[in-house]
Amino acid sequence: MNGAQHRVSASRRHLVWRSRHASFIIEKRAVTVTIAFTTVTVAAAILAVTLGRVHIPYAEVIATLLGHGEGGMRQQIILNLRLPRVLVAIFAGASLGVSGAIFQSVSRNALGSPDIIGFTTGAATGALLQIVIFGGGPLAVAFSAMLGGLLTATMVYLLSIRHGATNGYRLVLTGIGAGATLNALNSLMLVKGDLDNAIAANLWLSGSLDARNWDHAVPLMGAACLLIPLAGLAARRLTMIEMGDDLARQLGINFERTRFCMIACAVLLAAIATAAAGPIAFLALAAPQLASRLAASRGVPMFSAATIGAFLLVMTDLATQFLATDLVLPIGRTTGLFGGLYLMWLLTRSKRS
């Protein structure tokens, strides 16, 4: 290491690392928040693995996870039932958190989420078509949801291009139009469809972590591990684009390409999370907001949004397992309930916007 080429400087809020070709700025508080939430999430995840119809003590869970399991049925329960479920919760939460952070930055709007380009509604249309009209199984439903979401997002993006460039505002308005139309189609299917199908469809719309296996978990984990770091690397560029396209251009950023890549990344993350866990709508909106409030960050809080998303979903799952007696508590709805209450509580406490 050459001292002239690598330099680390620190202030009260930041750590800055510079080398000849690249530099990184690290916000201390964001790092603290990320580490704290990661720790709590991992602890909660281990707790979640011990809970269930068969109680399994911590020691055994940890031993099994480290590969020193005793075999038998309990190991099967841990490795093939509970672990995939918890992993789906963690990675779906993280993916949605990052997806929301990207959309809020691109649209410069606190209400931004994969919804604004009609993604969530499109996914629901795909799933409802499959459930109400074709009557496919769970995997087919997940696949059509993904397809529906991706198609809608692509269509909205293409429709909002004018003179070779999109504009955040036009993207938002086109998304509103597309979302509303598809939403009407969804309602039509729910109202005119057979009552049993409509109830099944409504359950899918509520999101679920039940009966998740490695088929759900593996693609989700693969996509999240690839796309989230990618998004993290582009966070700084997104922050600059927030200042306006002209300024970003002056700073040497190809804003159209960055925006396109980031939207694609966010849509893919949302798609794969929705396929794995159903639509968990509110997470993408709440996680980045909670992250930027807790981390007091001015940039796009990519990693803290990921950990907070994961935290919210795992904690909600845990809470439903503690609470559930004979009530059905779909994970998408309980996330809305707890996430919403948490955000409201935080709003009553914080003075800054």
Added chain:
Amino acid sequence: MQKRPGDRRLATVLCGLLVLLFIAVIFGIVAGARPIPLTTTWNAVIHFDAADSDHLLVRLIRIPRTLLAIVVGASLGVAGAIMQALTRNPLSDPGILGINAGAAMAITGAIAVFSVTNVTAYMFFGILGAALAGAAVYLLGNLGQTGDPVRIVLAGAALSVVLLSLTQIILVNSDEQVFDQFRNWSVGSLQGRSYPVLLPVCVIAAVGLAIAFTLTKALDTAALGADLAKALGGDPMRIWGLSTLSIILLCGAATAAAGPIGFIGLTAPHMARLITGPGHRWLLPYAMVIAALLTVVADALGRVIAPPGEVGVGIMLALMGGPFFIMLVQRRRISKL
């Protein structure tokens, strides 16, 4: 009032829209699962004959229903325009204040707990829920600092989600019958609404509209941001309070009467803005007339499209209006808030 260039053009276009609205109303009364000739309709108004079933249909069902469509549309259009000015957010519709969610929650509770089935009782619970939710968001948005739009929008979004989640949890845990009733209410429909619904809704909406139109100037300043509004002599607390009151009245009445219709409150102001630009003196009347026009047409088409059944006005509005809205956004230069 001082005349500005463009006023004459805007007034002419508005008159044109009113004529269109009038034609749409006639279409709304004539059209339906059972078409009624114009002359019979005219006679039903002028020489009412209680023995003629067509006359009864026109007087007791078609006319109140069409009037209600106007009131609901107008209320939602104006409420949406105020909401977007107040929060300075193009994504916000009246539903963002948690009002639709509050009404939905109250009505679901009423269906599930008290087994309520009639439309007039829905209205009572709807207004109650809307008022409670609106008051809660008002308080939440006001705690600490006042008038920070991001905070209000987030508080409303959070409360909406909490209420909708609770509604869904009640639904998932209730009988199938409850879900069946709710799904029909939740898409927005004017089916079976008559004078007992029309009269109270008209009164509430009229008060809401009156408050809204006193606010046009204040909203222009509010859209500039809290600091600038204060510098221009506006009182943010007063604007915020009156606007919220008017939104609760307008949106509560409309939602209670016709169910949650999200689309029109969101898009009618955008459509109006494409014609008028951002000033509220013209924006509010335009949003009102455009929304009323679309609602009447959507309701009538919903009755014609699949006889003898009908498609709810909320669904029809979005199905027709969505593509139209996208086309507008593509063609026109966008006027920002």
